[in-house]
Amino acid sequence: MKQKSQQAIAVRAKNKHNFKRSIPLLIMFLPVILYYAIFKFEPMIGLIMAFQNFSLKKGFFGSEFVGLTNFQYIFETPIMLQVIKNTLVLGILNFVITFPFPILMALFINEVRTMWFKKTVQTIVYLPHFLSWVIVGSMCFTIFSQESGVVNNILKAITGETYPFLYKPVSWTAIFVGSSIWKETGFAAIIYLAALGGIDPTLYEAASLDGCSRVKQMIHVSIPCIAPTIIINLILKAGSIATVGFDQVYNLKTDPVMDVADVISTWVYRVGLQQMQFGISTAMGLFNSLLSLILVFTVNAIARKYDKSLW
Amino acid sequence: MRNKKLFSIFAASAIMASTFLAGCGNQNETVSNNGTATENEQGQEEGNESGEKPKITVSIYDRGTLDPSEGTMDDNRWTKWINENAPVEVEFVSIPRWTSVEKFNALFASDSAPDLILNWGIPNNWVTDGLLMPLEDVINQYSTEYKAIMEEYPAMKKAGSVDGELYYFTALSALEPNHTLVIRTDWLEKLGLEVPKTEEEFYDVAVAFATQDPDGNGQDDTFGMSLSFVSGQMIDQMYGIQNDGFVVEDGKLVFGWDRYEACTKMKKALYDAGAVDKDYAADTSGEQSYQDFINGKLGMIGLNNGANVSMRTTYTQFKENNPDGEFEIIALPSTSIGQFGGCLGGGAAVCGAINANCENPEAVMKYIDWMNSTPDVYNTLIYGGEEYATKTEDGVWVPKDEEKSKKEVYGSDYTMPVCTLPIGHTISKYFDKNNELDAICLEYLDQATEAYCNEEYPYEQGYAEPRPALDSQLSVILTNTYSNAADGPIKTNLAKAIVGGSEYSVEQAIADSKKACEDGNGQKLVDFYTDWYEKNKDSLITDEERYAMFVKE
Numbered sequence: 001m002k003q004k005s006q007q008a009i010a011v012r013a014k015n016k017h018n019f020k021r022s023i024p025l026l027i028m029f030l031p032v033i034l035y036y037a038i039f040k041f042e043p044m045i046g047l048i049m050a051f052q053n054f055s056l057k058k059g060f061f062g063s064e065f066v067g068l069t070n071f072q073y074i075f076e077t078p079i080m081l082q083v084i085k086n087t088l089v090l091g092i093l094n095f096v097i098t099f100p101f102p103i104l105m106a107l108f109i110n111e112v113r114t115m116w117f118k119k120t121v122q123t124i125v126y127l128p129h130f131l132s133w134v135i136v137g138s139m140c141f142t143i144f145s146q147e148s149g150v151v152n153n154i155l156k157a158i159t160g161e162t163y164p165f166l167y168k169p170v171s172w173t174a175i176f177v178g179s180s181i182w183k184e185t186g187f188a189a190i191i192y193l194a195a196l197g198g199i200d201p202t203l204y205e206a207a208s209l210d211g212c213s214r215v216k217q218m219i220h221v222s223i224p225c226i227a228p229t230i231i232i233n234l235i236l237k238a239g240s241i242a243t244v245g246f247d248q249v250y251n252l253k254t255d256p257v258m259d260v261a262d263v264i265s266t267w268v269y270r271v272g273l274q275q276m277q278f279g280i281s282t283a284m285g286l287f288n289s290l291l292s293l294i295l296v297f298t299v300n301a302i303a304r305k306y307d308k309s310l311w
Numbered sequence: 312m313r314n315k316k317l318f319s320i321f322a323a324s325a326i327m328a329s330t331f332l333a334g335c336g337n338q339n340e341t342v343s344n345n346g347t348a349t350e351n352e353q354g355q356e357e358g359n360e361s362g363e364k365p366k367i368t369v370s371i372y373d374r375g376t377l378d379p380s381e382g383t384m385d386d387n388r389w390t391k392w393i394n395e396n397a398p399v400e401v402e403f404v405s406i407p408r409w410t411s412v413e414k415f416n417a418l419f420a421s422d423s424a425p426d427l428i429l430n431w432g433i434p435n436n437w438v439t440d441g442l443l444m445p446l447e448d449v450i451n452q453y454s455t456e457y458k459a460i461m462e463e464y465p466a467m468k469k470a471g472s473v474d475g476e477l478y479y480f481t482a483l484s485a486l487e488p489n490h491t492l493v494i495r496t497d498w499l500e501k502l503g504l505e506v507p508k509t510e511e512e513f514y515d516v517a518v519a520f521a522t523q524d525p526d527g528n529g530q531d532d533t534f535g536m537s538l539s540f541v542s543g544q545m546i547d548q549m550y551g552i553q554n555d556g557f558v559v560e561d562g563k564l565v566f567g568w569d570r571y572e573a574c575t576k577m578k579k580a581l582y583d584a585g586a587v588d589k590d591y592a593a594d595t596s597g598e599q600s601y602q603d604f605i606n607g608k609l610g611m612i613g614l615n616n617g618a619n620v621s622m623r624t625t626y627t628q629f630k631e632n633n634p635d636g637e638f639e640i641i642a643l644p645s646t647s648i649g650q651f652g653g654c655l656g657g658g659a660a661v662c663g664a665i666n667a668n669c670e671n672p673e674a675v676m677k678y679i680d681w682m683n684s685t686p687d688v689y690n691t692l693i694y695g696g697e698e699y700a701t702k703t704e705d706g707v708w709v710p711k712d713e714e715k716s717k718k719e720v721y722g723s724d725y726t727m728p729v730c731t732l733p734i735g736h737t738i739s740k741y742f743d744k745n746n747e748l749d750a751i752c753l754e755y756l757d758q759a760t761e762a763y764c765n766e767e768y769p770y771e772q773g774y775a776e777p778r779p780a781l782d783s784q785l786s787v788i789l790t791n792t793y794s795n796a797a798d799g800p801i802k803t804n805l806a807k808a809i810v811g812g813s814e815y816s817v818e819q820a821i822a823d824s825k826k827a828c829e830d831g832n833g834q835k836l837v838d839f840y841t842d843w844y845e846k847n848k849d850s851l852i853t854d855e856e857r858y859a860m861f862v863k864e
Contacts, residue, residue, distance in 0.1 A: 053783055056419045057441040057667075073784070078830040079791045079800065146589040166593060167810040254592040255806030258798045270798070273413055275786050276436045 050283040056276075063279075070283035080267075080284075087263040087288075090176065090249075091241035097177050099237065101185045103230060106192030107218055122193070125186030136183055137251030140175055141166065167256040176252055176261075188233075195229040196222060231308040238299035242291040264288045364400040365674035368425035370415075372724040373405040381719065389692060389722040396688075397681050399674045406430075426669040427678065429727045433664050435780035438473045444665040444672060446477045453676040456683040460730050466856040467730075470659040473780050474843075475850060480663040480679065483730035485737045486860040488640075488759035489656030491617030492545050495610045497637040498525035506641050510549065513644040514580060520610030521586040535586035536611045537604075538578055538809070540597030545613035548653045549643045550574035555778070556793065556801075557840060564844035566793060566837065568821060570648050575805045575817045577646075582809050592806060607633040616656070618759035620741050622752045640755055642762035652768035658860050659852075662727045679728045686734040692722030706735070707743045737862050764861050766854075777851060779843040785836055792833035800827035 045060065050070055052063040074080045105125065112118040128136070144165040146152050152162040165171040199222065207217045246265035253261045264284055272281030303309040373384045381387050385403035393401055404425045406414050411430050418424040419442050428443075437443050450458050457480075461467045464483055471479035494506065499516070502523055507513040517535030519525070526533055536542060550570045551558060558567040581587045594600060603609035605628040614625065618640065629636060643653050665675055682688050687696070694700040694708035699716050702708050710716035731737075738756055742749035781789060792799060801824045808820035828834075 055440045056416060056437075059420070073787065077791060077832070079827065141590070141593040145593060148590075162589075164589065164810055166590075167807075253798070255798070255802055256592060256810050258803035258806075259800075262798060262803075266798070271787060271790050275790050276412075276416060276434060277783050277786050277790075279783060280787050 047282065047286055049278050050286045052279050054279040054282070056278075066279070070280045071287070073280060074284060074287065082259065083262050083264060083267045084287075086260055087242060087244050087265075089260070090173070090263060091244045093173065093177055094180050094244065095237055095241045098180050098184065099234065101181050102188035103192055103226075105185055106189040106196060106226075107222060109189065109193060110196045110222065111214065111218070122186070122189075126190065127186070128183045129187035131183065133183075133245070133247035133251040136179055137248075140179055140252060144171075144175060166254050169257050169260045172252075172254070172257040173260065176248070179252065180248065191233065192226055192229060195226040199225045228308065231303050232310055235296060235299050235303060235310045239292045239296040241295050242288050364398065365671050365677075366400045366402065367427060367669075367671060367674045367678060368402045368404055369427040369675075369678070370406045370425045370429050371403045372408040372411065372429075374408045374724075377721060378718050381721070384724075388719070389725060392691065392722075393725060397678055399678045399681075401678065422668070424666050424668075426666050426671070427663060427675045427728075428666060429663040431727075432661055433479050435473055435778070436786070437664070438476075438478050439780045439782065442667055443478050444667045444669060446471070446480070446665065449665065449672045449676055450477070453673045454680055456680040457676070457728075457730075460683065460733055464659065464732070464856070464859060466659040466852045466860060469850060469852045469856070470661060470777060472777065472850070475847065478664055479661040480728055481659040482662040482728055483659050483732045483860070484657035485732050485862045486655050486658040486764065486857065487738050487862060488618040488653075488756070488763045489616060490541055490545055490548065490654040491614050491640045491755075491759045491763070492643060492653070493604070493612050493614055493617065493638050494641050495520070495525070495636060496639045497635065498610050501525055501527070506639075507644045509644050510577060510646040513549075514577065514584075514586075517581055517586040517611060518584045521584070525610060526607055532608060534588050534603060534609050536581055537594075537597070537600035537609060537613070538582070538587050538591040539594035539600050540613075541615045541617075542597065542600055542611075542613035543578070543591070545643065545653065546578060547574055548651055549646050550577075550648045551646075551651045553654060559844070562848070564840050568825070571801070571805065571824075572817055572821050573647050575808055575820065578809045579811075579817055583812065589810075592810070605629045605632055607636060618752075618756045619656075619738055620752075622755050623748055626748065626751060626755075640758040640762055642765075642768075650768055652765060653763050655763060657732075658857070682726065682729050683733075686736075689726050689729045689731065689734060689736065692726045693720075695720035695722075703743060703745070705740075705744065707740055709743050732860060739862075760862070766858055766861075779839070779847075781836075781839075785839060788832050788836045792828040792831040793836060800824055800831075 048060060049063070051065055051067060052060075053066045053069075054060075054063045058064075074084075109118055109122060112121070142148075143150050144152070146162045146164055149165075151165065156162050163171070165175060203221050203225070204217055207221050212220065242264070244263045244265060246269060249261055249263055249266055250269075253266075265288075268281045268284050268288075271277045271284075300309050300311065371384050371390075377384055377387070383405065384390075385405045390401070390403055404418075412434060415424060415428060415430065415437075419437075424442070433443075450461065460483060467481045467483055468477060471477050471481045473479075494516075496506075498520055499506065502519050502525055504516055504519060505512070507516045520535035521533055522531070524531065524533065536546075538546070547553065550573050552567055552570050552574060556567055556571065557564055558570065559565075560567075578587075582589065588594070588600065588603065590599070597615070600609060600612055601614075604612045605625065614621075617625075629638065643651055665672055669675060690696055690708065694710070695716055699712075699720055700708040700710045710720075739753060742753045742756070744750050744753055790799065793801065804820040804824045804827070805817075807815050808817045811820075
């Protein structure tokens with residue numbers, strides 16, 4: 001008995017000591033907590049606008065509550081459903097098609113043995129990430145335009161006809177996804193390169209002693225070793241399916257393709273910021289976030305089936 | 312040793328925390344410092360004789376173009392000049408020009424919007440939300456100058472009213488040309504064509520310009536017309552489409568479907584015939600078409616501010632590239648819908664309102680009256696006054712040192728509430744007829760005035776027409792259906808028809824658009840508009856009132 005209580009006292013004392021010892025760490029942690037409280041959680045109060053007929057004059061607490069009217073309008077209006085559908089189509093295409101590219105690029109760069117070449121390629125491919133969509137957008141317009149675009153010049157030389165790539169839904173979507181690949185692949189590859197760099201070289205040595213070719217080493221050593229990184233990225237990326245980037249769409253859109261290019265973020269910009277309908281645009285934004293949350297959980301649940309889940 | 316480490320961690324976090332806090336604190340301090348600084352200066356300059364001036368806050372656009380050595384838009388030589396001369400003490404609040412509405416929204420939400428809100432165009436939502444003060448009583452009680460101008464030009468009151476109640480200040484300026492249709496007369500002559508008077512002639516000229524090699528270089532590298540930005544809008548205007556697409560027909564406010572159909576057919580025909588740059592949809596600012604024009608590759612173009620001071624640049628650049636080229640400003644060709652005057656600038660333009668929380672509307676009114684009391688205020692802020700410019704006998708202010716004026720004279724945004732029509736300011740006052748280039752610009756201004764400021768052409772949609780305030784539901788319906796300013800279904804379908812070749816006809820586009828409007832509950836909006844027009848048509852601006860704002864010889 002006595003021993004036990006003594007043990008308990010010792011544990012308590014140790015806890016107290018631990019707490020004391022970590023006070024400086026906690027103090028250092030404080031700004032992070034504040035950051036999240038002030039910039040991430042406090043703005044969430046604004047979400048009540050989704051259930052209000054929000055008026056700037058009356059504010060959060062004075063505006064009239066309208067229940068689910070805003071959501072009802074969203075799901076009853078064909079154009080809104082079209083916008084949600086566009087978001088999902090573009091988001092899923094972007095996700096599925098762009099996802100393997102950084103992995104492939106990292107694997108290839110990893111195979112390069114000439115150091116200066118490797119470094120140069122790495123630097124060049126991640127540069128586009130730092131260009132804004134305004135620049136990438138006008139580059140796409142220049143490349144695919146009908147009167148003077150490179151692609152159409154070649155096409156005209158061969159077939160004698162030009163094709164309105166920027167005006168047709170299918171080709172526009174291809175340009176949309178392609179521009180994502182061009183811009184983000186190099187940058188996204190960095191994390192895989194880091195993972196590849198961390199693989200124990202003895203694994204490769206063992207594999208090559210067993211007679212593995214370079215290709216087989218890639219398949220049986222590199223890929224399994226970076227699989228956890230791939231899964232984490234997959235789950236994180238799934239969250240961004242429903243949030244098709246505003247900048248990208250806004251800078252690539254042309255009038256004739258708006259029926260496939262109008263997504264939730266551009267709609268919210270138009271109705272929320274330009275028309276000042278904060279209630280309904282918040283409702284749309286909230287729905288968008290819910291969608292993202294569901295997608296993250298779904299992908300994680302699938303990953304769990306293979307024992308690779310994030311949580 | 313360990314303690315030392317601990318101490319350094321402490322110190323680091325303390326420093327971080329204090330910088331964070333100081334960051335917040337400093338800002339407040341600067342504000343109050345500024346406040347006292349202005350007060351001190353006031354005290355020194357005014358002495359104690361005039362007593363305390365009432366204090367107001369006024370918004371001012373920040374276009375990000377001010378030379379840093381001049382200070383900031385809320386504190387510089389002209390704000391000081393205003394504070395020295397105005398009967399009130401003004402504290403200016405900077406508003407980014409191109410996101411002004413968003414900024415005002417944020418200020419309203421945090422209860423810190425200025426007393427006098429100045430913006431070109433005020434969203435009706437601010438009225439419905441109760442953020443603005445009704446002006447009728449304020450003007451009747453406190454105003455003299457502004458009230459007098461408003462009584463002389465009834466259009467001001469009508470333009471400033473929302474559903475019959477006066478909320479907005481309007482800046483009255485002469486109704487003068489804005490968009491202009493420009494044509495290469497040397498190309499016309501070369502191909503033996505006449506200035507197009509009808510839509511058929513317009514189409515023929517545009518196609519001829521594109522296909523008959525008017526620049527004579529043996530290459531198929533010219534276009535007849537453009538569809539981007541103002542050029543495209545001028546084709547809309549040929550068919551009587553302006554603003555939001557709603558038009559008055561047989562005394563009723565209806566959506567102009569037939570106009571859109573005719574207009575889109577013309578655009579599609581031009582596109583299919585190769586008379587326009589096919590990449591127009593990527594040229595949203597019209598910059599590409601402007602470059603084509605000054606480089607001698609484009610035969611007709613719609614110019615924004617097309618008879619104003621920017622004509623100096625346009626003409627100079629054009630002549631540099633095409634020494635033998637000639638161009639003229641022409642009237643819009645007549646169409647199956649009628650003959651229209653195009654988009655004009657000026658008139659009674661909504662420019663401001665008073666914050667509902669303003670404590671001293673009398674002082675705000677005094678400030679606006681002061682701005683309108685004498686031409687000196689305007690001339691000083693626009694041209695820098697006699698220190699910077701000399702006035703010719705025609706009343707034109709010529710800068711003494713152009714470079715110096717460019718850098719140090721930037722007061723035009725402070726003059727937003729000034730009514731320039733009563734003080735006789737017109738576009739022509741920017742041009743000195745003794746200057747060769749200015750004399751040419753004056754000629755173009757005359758051409759444009761004759762072509763567009765003409766009482767024979769209907770101006771029912773000449774400039775922003777008053778529209779009713781919409782509640783939130785109707786606003787969303789408008790965005791989702793009839794709104795052609797945003798990327799609504801109508802704009803998309805019509806654009807698809809223009810570029811769609813034989814796959815997608817204009818008739819189909821109109822039918823699809825009508826269906827989209829129906830699905831989006833658009834009928835509710837149309838009914839609301841129709842009803843509103845029926846009730847308010849007598850309080851809208853009449854043609855007579857509009858023509859009163861033309862420049863009188």
